[in-house]
Amino acid sequence: MAATYRVLVTDKLASEGLEVLKADPRFEVVVDSKLAGDPQALRTALGEADGVVIRSGTMLTPEVLRGQTRLKAIVRAGVGVDNIDVTTATRQGIVVMNTPGGNTLSTAEHTLALLLALSRNIAPACASLKAGRWDRSKYTGSQLAGKTLGIIGLGRVGQAVAQRAIGFGMKVLGHDPFLSPDRARELGIEPTPLAEMWCRCDYLTLHVPLTEETRHLIGPAQFAAMKPGVRIVNCARGGLIDEPALIAALDAGKVAGAAIDVFEPEPPPADDPLVRHPKVLVTPHLGASTEEAQISVAVEAARLLIDFLGEGRVRFAVNMPNLDKAELDELRHHLELGRRLGMLHAQMDRGAARSVKLDYRGDIASRNTRLISAAFTAGWMETALTESVNLVNALVLAQERGIQITESHSRDTEDFGSLISAEVVTDRKTYHASAALFGRQRMRLVGLGPYQIDCDLEGVMLIFTHLDRPGLIGSIGTLMGNHNVNIAQMNVGRAVKGGEAIGVVNLDSIPPEEALEALRALPDLYSVTVIQLPERGELPAWLL
Ligand SMILES: NC(=O)C1=CN([C@@H]2O[C@H](COP(=O)(O)OP(=O)(O)OC[C@H]3O[C@@H](n4cnc5c(N)ncnc54)[C@H](O)[C@@H]3O)[C@@H](O)[C@H]2O)C=CC1
Numbered sequence: 001m002a003a004t005y006r007v008l009v010t011d012k013l014a015s016e017g018l019e020v021l022k023a024d025p026r027f028e029v030v031v032d033s034k035l036a037g038d039p040q041a042l043r044t045a046l047g048e049a050d051g052v053v054i055r056s057g058t059m060l061t062p063e064v065l066r067g068q069t070r071l072k073a074i075v076r077a078g079v080g081v082d083n084i085d086v087t088t089a090t091r092q093g094i095v096v097m098n099t100p101g102g103n104t105l106s107t108a109e110h111t112l113a114l115l116l117a118l119s120r121n122i123a124p125a126c127a128s129l130k131a132g133r134w135d136r137s138k139y140t141g142s143q144l145a146g147k148t149l150g151i152i153g154l155g156r157v158g159q160a161v162a163q164r165a166i167g168f169g170m171k172v173l174g175h176d177p178f179l180s181p182d183r184a185r186e187l188g189i190e191p192t193p194l195a196e197m198w199c200r201c202d203y204l205t206l207h208v209p210l211t212e213e214t215r216h217l218i219g220p221a222q223f224a225a226m227k228p229g230v231r232i233v234n235c236a237r238g239g240l241i242d243e244p245a246l247i248a249a250l251d252a253g254k255v256a257g258a259a260i261d262v263f264e265p266e267p268p269p270a271d272d273p274l275v276r277h278p279k280v281l282v283t284p285h286l287g288a289s290t291e292e293a294q295i296s297v298a299v300e301a302a303r304l305l306i307d308f309l310g311e312g313r314v315r316f317a318v319n320m321p322n323l324d325k326a327e328l329d330e331l332r333h334h335l336e337l338g339r340r341l342g343m344l345h346a347q348m349d350r351g352a353a354r355s356v357k358l359d360y361r362g363d364i365a366s367r368n369t370r371l372i373s374a375a376f377t378a379g380w381m382e383t384a385l386t387e388s389v390n391l392v393n394a395l396v397l398a399q400e401r402g403i404q405i406t407e408s409h410s411r412d413t414e415d416f417g418s419l420i421s422a423e424v425v426t427d428r429k430t431y432h433a434s435a436a437l438f439g440r441q442r443m444r445l446v447g448l449g450p451y452q453i454d455c456d457l458e459g460v461m462l463i464f465t466h467l468d469r470p471g472l473i474g475s476i477g478t479l480m481g482n483h484n485v486n487i488a489q490m491n492v493g494r495a496v497k498g499g500e501a502i503g504v505v506n507l508d509s510i511p512p513e514e515a516l517e518a519l520r521a522l523p524d525l526y527s528v529t530v531i532q533l534p535e536r537g538e539l540p541a542w543l544l
């Protein structure tokens, strides 16, 4: 059987992960770590891949990702996604996933290893002895027990470090805006504002992601506020510490020592002053480099890709809500209903969009409606945009265009188990349409403008407004027949007898232009629109 999906692996991945991918006949695996150092070749190779697995060595920059049309998934075998331009990936409709948890313990242990090695001068003492010296007093260290450790970032790694430091008899202070003070106390950590942390700690360790907000979290002002003789460990990301400011603080004696596992850039230049500094202990980004962590993240990365590309299941995505297989199976038809409603709106009114209001009623109101709104938006924008729109990027693309997509929810419905209504405001008009599923998957249009209607939301639909009078519907039928266009179904709706009414005719083919001209010339026919939707059962690739 020929493989369906091509997966590129551009960083060193444990063979156990590669085996998981290779064992699935749907997957062709291409391993090429040279690509990580060649952005142009990487860009070209990604053009022929459905998924890519990376670690921290591959930079997925905007230049590499822009314009990628085949690539659907990026999996980071590890935690930090700062080497991926997630914004560009999202705009391109590419899901970005990571494997949190798999390397937590190894990273926490490495942090403790650095903390101990720094305090006990392990590296210089080892080098000295190997050079033939027996220098015991020069390498007198400092004990961890009884000292205060400040942890910035109390996520998985930060908490695991806290637990271990407490085991060494340290007092632990912590700062994390997303951990409640009560939970921190339960973990034995004293929640502490950053300003207070600097002046109270003998040791500081960082465990936050690198973002625009955390870049240079520690700079000259923070070093100035620190307790003299503080020791610093960084096993998170190089950009978190302003490196020249750290060197100055080390030289001034304010900081007694630093242990650094991560750099900016990686690898650092051979003459990097921080790497060469005598008070700095360095390792080459080894936090996650244990056999156990590497097997765990590689196997998990492979499973994430198989689940996503093979089954449409989204786990550990950083740029879209997670979606498991059962939920996707259950929501699939509602997602498609939302998408078709969006496609209908786009064709009913081609004015400049201002806002969209989606109203969810009944059972569907308690489901993941944000995804249905994304599906609506994808359907609504897909013909207008050159880039492909899917569940990942639809809401972002709308937001970038200044279009607000809002939702309302209500458990009550009058006639339907679940009802989705969309109101789109453009510079021309405000248009309203509602749809519901009949049975599990029959998609029905049940409201158009002020009218109730009931017809299949599929294929070619001729929608017309007209005066509610005898004979008009018959002449439309005759006209279609004369042009050899077969009518599959016909439905009419009206607000009052003898007033303006709406008609929806499901056709087997698109009527020729002469037929439409003849229709428009019929007396008492006010508007005619031809809508083209997917046929019954047809789903886009991203919903299969
Ligand atoms: N050296 C290595 O090999 C490894 C490095 N890492 C790095 O460690 C970081 C943490 O990993 P995990 O603990 O697994 O991630 P996590 O997502 O569980 O924890 C990150 C924590 O940082 C907190 N945070 C975010 N901004 C903050 C701020 N401004 N101040 C204080 N806290 C803030 C978050 O609320 C979260 O609790 C990763 O983002 C990655 O950069 C992770 C694994 C291996």
Ligand SMILES: O=C(O)C(=O)COP(=O)(O)O
Residues within 6 Å of the ligand: 055, 056, 057, 077, 078, 079, 080, 081, 103, 285, 287, 288, 289
């Ligand atoms: O998981 C992370 O964030 C790490 O920093 C580990 O990086 P690596 O996969 O070892 O290149």
